[in-house]
Amino acid sequence: MDSNVIAELKNVSRVYKMGETPVYALNKVTLSIGKGEYIAVMGPSGSGKSTLLNTLGGVDFPTEGEVYLSNTRVDTLPEKDLLNIRRQKLAYIFQEARLLSSLTAIENVMLPTAFRPASNGTSKDKSHALKMLDKVGLGKRASHLPHQLSGGEAQRVSIARALMNDPALILADEPTGNLDSKTGEEIMSLFGALNSEGLTIVMVTHDPQKASHAKRVLRLHDGEVVEDTSNHKFEICEV
Ligand SMILES: Nc1ncnc2c1ncn2[C@@H]1O[C@H](COP(=O)(O)OP(=O)(O)O)[C@@H](O)[C@H]1O
Ligand SMILES: [Mg+2]
Secondary structure, eight states: OOTTEEEEEEEEEEEEEETTEEEEEEEEEEEEEETTOEEEEEOSTTSSHHHHHHHHTTSSOOSEEEEEETTEEOTTSOHHHHHHHHHHHEEEEOSSOOOOTTSOHHHHHHGGGGGOGGGTTOHHHHHHHHHHHHHTTOGGGTTOOGGGSOHHHHHHHHHHHHHTTOOSEEEEESTTTTSOHHHHHHHHHHHHHHHHTTOEEEEEOSOHHHHTTSSEEEEEETTEEEEEEEOHHHHHHHO
16 A cells, blocks of 8 residues: 555445345445545435544444555454554544543543553653643643533543544544534634644534535545545635
8 A cells, every 4th residue: 555545445335234224324435545634524414424434443344345544454453453553543533522521631631641551641641741732722721620621622632632642543523513613613723733734634524614624525425425526625725
């Protein structure tokens, strides 16, 4: 595989058997995600957006086809190897920030290091976590508990947490779905800034305004990719 390719789906289908009728959550999806891309995944409810993201994230598995992260085929990996790859390469951002309520902002950001036994909670981790909080504009909120943060701030903490292990790929499922439109736009500006620093992002959204921040738009319908375009509006802005 080309070293600039971070993730690839080859002819991937995900079929659920509902009685006699098969439901194709994904239907023969072939897709390649390059380093530095910013992709919006759009489509109506039930069109397979979350299944696509979960398949890329190694938490859902195809009924047919192949999934690659960097140069490794992941859909057939033993669970332990897959977990390692997920921890090293991927970070998820959800609609809800999913912070642990008894931990401060910085402790939440440090959580991913808990899976690296050798370096758990070192001062190096702490200063890196603070740097990530600074990056999302929340350096001054490091000791706040989740209930002392606004919705947008909590989501930014979850983004700092996602950045903690320097992932190759960020998978975001409706990351602004719970936020008012102004706060949502702030999160989109942050995604834009992170992407211009080279971070690769795949973001599910059904909001065209949010999708307009991405460089490429994938549109799903009944599990099929019905459109895969570079974002012309974005390109015009760039010129
Ligand atoms: N566990 C499941 N069992 C049966 N059908 C499922 C399951 N998960 C998802 N589906 C079906 O797969 C399709 C795609 O789901 P999903 O990826 O969640 O769509 P989206 O995120 O675009 O709303 C839907 O028709 C949904 O009903
Ligand atoms: Mg979904």
